[in-house]
Amino acid sequence: MIGVAQDLWLSLRRALETLGSMGLFLGRMLAYIPSALLRFDLVVAQIFNAGALSLVIIMLCGLFIGMVLGLLGVDLLQRVGSEDALGAGAALSLVKELGPVTTSLLFAGRAGTALASEIGLMRATDQLSAMQMMAVDPVKRVCVPRFLGGVISMPLLAVIFSAIGIFGTQLIGVQVMSVDAGAFWSQMRAAVELQDVMEGVVKSFAFGIACSLIAVYEGFNAIPTAEGVGRATTRTVVISSVATLILDYILTAVML
Amino acid sequence: MTSAQSAAAPRVGAADAGPASDSGVAGDAIVEIRDLYYGVGHRQIFEGLDITIRRGRITAIMGPSGTGKTTLLRLITGQILPDKGTIVVDGQNLAHLGRKGLFDLRKRMGMLFQNGALLTDLDVFENVAFPLREHTDLPERLIRHIVLTKLHAVGLRGAAQMAPGELSGGMARRVALARAMVMDPGMLIYDEPFAGLDPISLGVVLRLIRQMNDALGITSIVVSHDVQEISTVADDSYLLAEGRVVASGSPKELHASKSEIVRQFMSGMADGPVPFHYPAPDYTEQLLAREKK
Numbered sequence: 189m190i191g192v193a194q195d196l197w198l199s200l201r202r203a204l205e206t207l208g209s210m211g212l213f214l215g216r217m218l219a220y221i222p223s224a225l226l227r228f229d230l231v232v233a234q235i236f237n238a239g240a241l242s243l244v245i246i247m248l249c250g251l252f253i254g255m256v257l258g259l260l261g262v263d264l265l266q267r268v269g270s271e272d273a274l275g276a277g278a279a280l281s282l283v284k285e286l287g288p289v290t291t292s293l294l295f296a297g298r299a300g301t302a303l304a305s306e307i308g309l310m311r312a313t314d315q316l317s318a319m320q321m322m323a324v325d326p327v328k329r330v331c332v333p334r335f336l337g338g339v340i341s342m343p344l345l346a347v348i349f350s351a352i353g354i355f356g357t358q359l360i361g362v363q364v365m366s367v368d369a370g371a372f373w374s375q376m377r378a379a380v381e382l383q384d385v386m387e388g389v390v391k392s393f394a395f396g397i398a399c400s401l402i403a404v405y406e407g408f409n410a411i412p413t414a415e416g417v418g419r420a421t422t423r424t425v426v427i428s429s430v431a432t433l434i435l436d437y438i439l440t441a442v443m444l
Numbered sequence: 445m446t447s448a449q450s451a452a453a454p455r456v457g458a459a460d461a462g463p464a465s466d467s468g469v470a471g472d473a474i475v476e477i478r479d480l481y482y483g484v485g486h487r488q489i490f491e492g493l494d495i496t497i498r499r500g501r502i503t504a505i506m507g508p509s510g511t512g513k514t515t516l517l518r519l520i521t522g523q524i525l526p527d528k529g530t531i532v533v534d535g536q537n538l539a540h541l542g543r544k545g546l547f548d549l550r551k552r553m554g555m556l557f558q559n560g561a562l563l564t565d566l567d568v569f570e571n572v573a574f575p576l577r578e579h580t581d582l583p584e585r586l587i588r589h590i591v592l593t594k595l596h597a598v599g600l601r602g603a604a605q606m607a608p609g610e611l612s613g614g615m616a617r618r619v620a621l622a623r624a625m626v627m628d629p630g631m632l633i634y635d636e637p638f639a640g641l642d643p644i645s646l647g648v649v650l651r652l653i654r655q656m657n658d659a660l661g662i663t664s665i666v667v668s669h670d671v672q673e674i675s676t677v678a679d680d681s682y683l684l685a686e687g688r689v690v691a692s693g694s695p696k697e698l699h700a701s702k703s704e705i706v707r708q709f710m711s712g713m714a715d716g717p718v719p720f721h722y723p724a725p726d727y728t729e730q731l732l733a734r735e736k737k
Contacts, residue, residue, distance in 0.1 A: 306565075313559060313561060313564070315563050317523065318555070318557055318562075320523065321554075321555040321557075322550065322551075322623075323579065329578070
């Protein structure tokens with residue numbers, strides 16, 4: 189029993205230490221953001237890497253999740269005789285919840301792992317040490333543009349995910365299962381307000397900060413071996429996914 | 445052994461001017477290491493190390509694997525700090541330098557890493573241009589001119605558009621050399637520059653080290669355990685073992701040394717003062733033991 193308590197205490201302490209170290213790392217990156225914005229070409233390249241290269245997977249998943257919503261939504265709403273509310277229900281769930289959360293989980297799996305492994309490999313192959321020897325701070329040159337690229341990409345990806353998702357719902361609900369098109373779109377327009385859209389944008393922005401920070405931090409602090417880089421990549425996916433869901437609950441509770 | 449002993453013991457060929465213990469060398473020194481102690485965990489890597497590296501010369505740091513040669517370079521470049529002792533580089537004590545001071549000092553140094561450490565997201569041209577783009581506001585035309593000049597010096601002007609992944613080990617090392625000298629540093633540090641090179645690349649790198657030193661008047665520190673190769677270009681040399689300098693002098697002096705440890709290293713004998721076997725329990729007992737460990 190005492191052993192279990194000690195293990196728990198050690199795990200908690202380690203988690204708090206990591207959180208503190210991550211906070212300091214974030215502070216260091218924030219201090220470099222003004223100078224990073226002056227070299228925006230580096231950030232644009234990372235928006236391409238994290239955002240544009242994730243587009244296909246985001247659009248594909250958005251389409252299929254929207255189609256599933258269409259199928260299940262029609263089935264459920266028909267039972268209570270209100271299938272006309274399909275558009276409003278799907279749009280609200282996509283914009284406020286499914287869009288930001290699923291995008292964040294997909295981002296962690298694609299862009300997050302790519303970031304962590306890329307920076308980890310740079311550490312393992314002495315590229316970060318070489319930068320330091322050239323009097324260039326790797327946090328400024330490598331981490332900050334990648335962090336900003338992720339933070340900027342995430343809300344854009346979430347918006348695209350939601351839009352494609354609504355298209356998927358419409359495809360199944362209206363085109364296949366004969367829900368009235370006019371009712372679908374008009375109910376959606378009546379139900380979805382700017383505040384709902386902003387809620388989704390705020391969430392995806394917060395997820396973007398969390399996922400990008402975790403990926404960059406894990407890569408930068410990876411043990412410089414093949415195993416260490418692999419572990420950093422795995423930790424990126426696991427921690428980002430858990431952080432996304434915890435943050436989602438907190439933000440939903442705050443913005444209700 | 446005390447630091448005083450380690451400083452006194454290693455000198456080989458006392459008649460000739462040597463690197464470490466000469467009087468009048470201090471003003472000529474670009475790197476001075478005194479009474480250096482450094483350890484990792486329970487393992488003590490350096491115990492009272494004293495080294496003086498003279499300006500404008502090629503100094504070889506030699507020693508068996510695991511003696512801390514690369515660690516010494518990391519200490520000289522301020523990547524890690526010693527547990528005790530002082531390191532003065534170009535008149536500046538590294539312990540008293542802030543981050544900015546350290547970065548300013550590094551702008552006057554170039555370092556060639558063991559594996560080249562080229563930035564994999566940039567092509568050869570951009571790798572060499574990297575320090576110029578980070579530290580200067582030179583016009584693009586001038587950057588292009590400087591980069592092509594440096595690449596021409598290492599014979600790789602034609603590879604400017606290649607990606608690091610397309611280069612052989614020797615080519616990557618030469619590109620890294622071009623990058624290390626693109627800011628015209630006063631000191632160039634080479635970490636195992638000959639490891640894994642074919643004879644042609646090896647000859648090219650050796651010639652480049654000598655030529656750059658003579659033509660540009662820079663100081664070169666070469667860490668290597670390739671005795672024959674390094675002996676052909678080094679002016680001074682230090683032999684490290686057991687956390688200290690066990691011999692110093694010109695490569696010729698080291699070759700002529702009667703010291704057992706120096707002879708073992710210089711002639712590549714498997715066993716001697718530096719044991720072939722890592723400390724282990726009795727061989728027979730271990731073979732006959734039932735348990736795996």
